[in-house]
Amino acid sequence: MHPAKSVIFFTTASGAGYGMMIWLGVLAALGEVYPDASLGIVTLGLAFALIVAGLLSSTLHLGRPERAWRALSQWRSSWLSREGLAAIIAFVPLGIFAFAWVVMGTNSGAAAMAGLAGAALSLLTLYCTAMIYASLRPIPAWHNGWTVAGYLVLGPMSGAVLLTAIFHLFGQSKPAAITSLLSLALLATGLLVKLAYWNLIRNEAPVSTAGTATGLGHLGKVEMTGSPHDNDNYLLREMGFRIARKHAEKLRTIAVALGFVLPFLCLLATIYLTGGLMPLLLSALATLSCAIGLAAERWLFFAEARHAVTLYYGEQAV
Amino acid sequence: MTSLPEKTDKKLGLVVDLDICVGCHACAVNCKEWNAGAKSAPLTDYDPYGKKPDGVWFNRVHTYETTDEAGHGQTVHFPRSCLHCEDAPCVTVCPTGASYKREEDGIVLVNEDICIGCKLCSWACPYGAREYDENEGVMKKCTLCIDKIYNENLPQESRVPACVSTCPAGARSFGDLGDPESEVSKLVAARGGYDLMPEQGTKPVNKYLPPRPRQDGREGDKAPRMLEHADDSTEGAGLIARWVDKILS
Ligand code: SF4
Ligand code: SF4
Ligand code: SF4
Numbered sequence: 001m002h003p004a005k006s007v008i009f010f011t012t013a014s015g016a017g018y019g020m021m022i023w024l025g026v027l028a029a030l031g032e033v034y035p036d037a038s039l040g041i042v043t044l045g046l047a048f049a050l051i052v053a054g055l056l057s058s059t060l061h062l063g064r065p066e067r068a069w070r071a072l073s074q075w076r077s078s079w080l081s082r083e084g085l086a087a088i089i090a091f092v093p094l095g096i097f098a099f100a101w102v103v104m105g106t107n108s109g110a111a112a113m114a115g116l117a118g119a120a121l122s123l124l125t126l127y128c129t130a131m132i133y134a135s136l137r138p139i140p141a142w143h144n145g146w147t148v149a150g151y152l153v154l155g156p157m158s159g160a161v162l163l164t165a166i167f168h169l170f171g172q173s174k175p176a177a178i179t180s181l182l183s184l185a186l187l188a189t190g191l192l193v194k195l196a197y198w199n200l201i202r203n204e205a206p207v208s209t210a211g212t213a214t215g216l217g218h219l220g221k222v223e224m225t226g227s228p229h230d231n232d233n234y235l236l237r238e239m240g241f242r243i244a245r246k247h248a249e250k251l252r253t254i255a256v257a258l259g260f261v262l263p264f265l266c267l268l269a270t271i272y273l274t275g276g277l278m279p280l281l282l283s284a285l286a287t288l289s290c291a292i293g294l295a296a297e298r299w300l301f302f303a304e305a306r307h308a309v310t311l312y313y314g315e316q317a318v
Numbered sequence: 319m320t321s322l323p324e325k326t327d328k329k330l331g332l333v334v335d336l337d338i339c340v341g342c343h344a345c346a347v348n349c350k351e352w353n354a355g356a357k358s359a360p361l362t363d364y365d366p367y368g369k370k371p372d373g374v375w376f377n378r379v380h381t382y383e384t385t386d387e388a389g390h391g392q393t394v395h396f397p398r399s400c401l402h403c404e405d406a407p408c409v410t411v412c413p414t415g416a417s418y419k420r421e422e423d424g425i426v427l428v429n430e431d432i433c434i435g436c437k438l439c440s441w442a443c444p445y446g447a448r449e450y451d452e453n454e455g456v457m458k459k460c461t462l463c464i465d466k467i468y469n470e471n472l473p474q475e476s477r478v479p480a481c482v483s484t485c486p487a488g489a490r491s492f493g494d495l496g497d498p499e500s501e502v503s504k505l506v507a508a509r510g511g512y513d514l515m516p517e518q519g520t521k522p523v524n525k526y527l528p529p530r531p532r533q534d535g536r537e538g539d540k541a542p543r544m545l546e547h548a549d550d551s552t553e554g555a556g557l558i559a560r561w562v563d564k565i566l567s
Contacts, residue, residue: 001441062434062435062436062455063433063434063435063436063437063450063451063452063454063455063456063457064433064434064435064455064456065434067414067432067433067434068434070413070414070415070416070432070434071413071414071434071436072413073413073414073415074320074412074413074414074415076320076321077320077321077322077409077410077411077412078320078410078411078412078413078438079411080411080413080436080438081413081414084413132411132438135411136407136411136441136442137407137442137444137518137519138407138441138442138443138444138518139441207517207518208444208515208517208518210382212514212515212516212517213444213445213514213515214382214394214396214514215512215513215514215526215528216336216382216384216394216528216529218528219384219386219392219394219529220384220385220386220387220390221384221385221386222382222383222384223382223383223384223385224380224381224382225381225382225383225393226341226380226381226395227380228343228346228375228378228379228380228398229372229375229378231370231371231372232372233372233373233375233449234374234440234449234450234452235440235446235449238437238440238441238450239440239441239446307441307444308444308445308515308518309443309444309445309446312380312396312398312445312446313380
C-alpha cells in the first residue's frame with residue numbers, strides 16, 4: 001500500500017495525543033498529578049494539538065473535505081465512521097477535564113471522572129482506527145489481531161514517553177517516575193507486539209494467489225503477459241507500492257532501535273541519573289527517538305502491506 | 319445506508335467467457351465511451367493526449383499466460399470489472415453511505431453527491447474494481463450501465479450493458495444470476511462458471527467461464543492436417559459421375 005505522509009502523520013500524531021490523554025486521565029483519577037495550570041496547558045494543549053492536527057491532516061486529504069461531516073453517518077457498518085464519532089464524542093469529557101484542570105484548578109472528583117471517561121473514549125478511538133485496517137481482508141498484513149494490538153499499545157506508549165519528558169520539564173518527578181515505569185513496560189510490550197507482527201506477516205501462508213484471482217490456477221502458473229494500460233493507474237499508485245526487501249530490513253532495524261530500544265535505555269537511565277538536567281535530556285531524547293522510530297514503523301506498516309489487486313498485475317501471492 | 323440488504327430481488331450481473339474472449343479491449347473502450355456521457359460522467363482522463371495518458375476506467379482487460387508442469391502454455395484474455403458482490407466489503411466500509419447495494423437488483427453503486435473521496439472502499443475491494451477520480455475527488459466504479467439497461471428510450475435489444483453489446487466475439491452475457499432459470503444461470507451451470515477469489519468472502523455475482531481444455535498434440539482428436547482427396551474412389555457415386563470418371567481416367 002502507498003505510504004501516504006498524511007496517514008502516517010495522522011496515525012502517529014493522534015496516537016500519541018490519545019496516549020497522553022489516557023495517562024493524564026488515569027494519573028488524575030489516581031491523584032498522582034497536581035492540577036498546576038501551566039502543566040495542564042502544556043500537557044493537555046499538546047495532546048489536543050496532536051489529536052487535532054492528526055484529524056485535520058486526514059480530513060484535508062479527502063477528495064471532498066467539505067463533506068467530511070457525512071462520514072459520521074454509517075457507524076452501524078463502517079469503522080471509519082465509528083472512528084470519527086468516537087473521536088468527536090471523546091472531545092466532550094476531555095474538554096471538561098481540561099477546563100476543570102486549567103481554569104478551575106482541579107483534576108479530582110468529577111473532573112477526574114471526566115478524565116477517565118475521556119481516557120476510555122480515547123482508547124476506543126484508537127481501537128476504531130486499528131479496526132479500519134484490521135477489517136480489510138484484501139490486505140492480509142493488516143487483517144490480523146497484531147494490527148489491533150499494535151495500535152492499542154503504540155499510542156499509549158508514545159503518549160507515556162512524551163508525558164515523561166514534559167513532567168521532567170516541569171520538575172514533576174513523582175508523576176514522571178510513574179510514566180517512566182509505564183513507558184518502560186509499554187516499550188517492551190510494544191517491541192514484542194511488533195516483532196510478533198513482523199514474524200506473522202513474513203511467515204503467514206498466502207490468502208489469495210494469482211491462480212485464485214483469475215481462477216486459472218488449475219492450468220498451472222499464471223503470469224501476466226499483457227497489462228491493460230501502459231502507464232501506472234490509480235490502482236497501481238495506491239495499492240501497487242513495492243518495497244525492496246533490503247530496504248524493509250533496514251527500516252525495521254531503525255524502527256526497533258529508535259522506536260523502542262533507545263527510548264527504553266534512555267528512560268532506564270533516568271532511574272539512576274537523577275541529577276540536574278539529565279532526566280530531562282534523556283527523556284527528551286527518548287521522545288525524539290521514539291517519534292522517528294514510530295514514523296519508520298508506520299511507514300513500513302503501509303509499504304509492506306500487499307493488496308490482493310496486485311495479483312492481477314503480476315504478484316504471485318498475497 | 320451502507321449496511322447490505324438482507325437479500326436482493328434480483329442479482330443482475332455479467333458472465334465472462336474466457337474461452338471466447340480474444341482480448342480486443344472493445345468492452346473496455348465502449349464502457350469508457352458510454353460512461354463518459356452517462357451517470358458517472360465525466361469519466362476523467364489525465365493527460366489524454368500527452369506522453370503518459372491515464373484515467374478512470376471501469377473495465378480493464380489483462381492478458382495472462384498459464385504454464386503447466388509439462389511446460390504447456392495457454393494464453394487467456396481476462397476482462398476485469400466490478401463483480402457486484404453479494405457481500406460487498408466496499409459497501410460496508412463506506413463511512414458516508416455513498417456506496418450502496420440496491421435491494422431491487424443487487425447493483426453496487428456510488429452516490430457521487432455524498433462521497434467524500436476517502437478511498438477506503440477501493441482498499442476494501444479485492445478486485446481493483448473501483449477507481450478514484452482525482453479531478454472530481456470522488457470514487458467511481460462500474461454501474462452495470464444502469465442508465466442503459468433500464469433506458470426506455472432504447473430499443474429492448476439495446477438494454478444491455480455497453481460492454482456486453484459491443485463484444486465482437488460474444489464473450490460477455492448479462493442477466494439475473496439469482497434466477498436459476500435465466501439464460502446466464504444456465505450458461506454458468508453448463509460451463510462450470512466460477513467466482514474470483516472466493517476465499518475473500520465477497521460472494522461475487524459475476525461469474526467467469528473457464529477456457530476449454532486445449533489439445534496438446536498428443537491426443538488423437540486433432541483436426542486432420544490435410545484434406546483427403548474425396549474423388550479417389552467412385553464407389554457410391556452416381557451414374558453420371560461414374561461415366562465421367564470412366565471417360566477421364
Ligand atoms: S467487485 Fe469490488 S467494488 Fe464491486 S461489489 Fe465486489 S468488492 Fe465492491
Ligand atoms: S471513497 Fe466515497 S464511496 Fe468510497 S468509502 Fe469513501 S465515501 Fe464511501
Ligand atoms: S456493465 Fe457498463 S459500466 Fe460495467 S464494465 Fe460493462 S460497460 Fe462498463
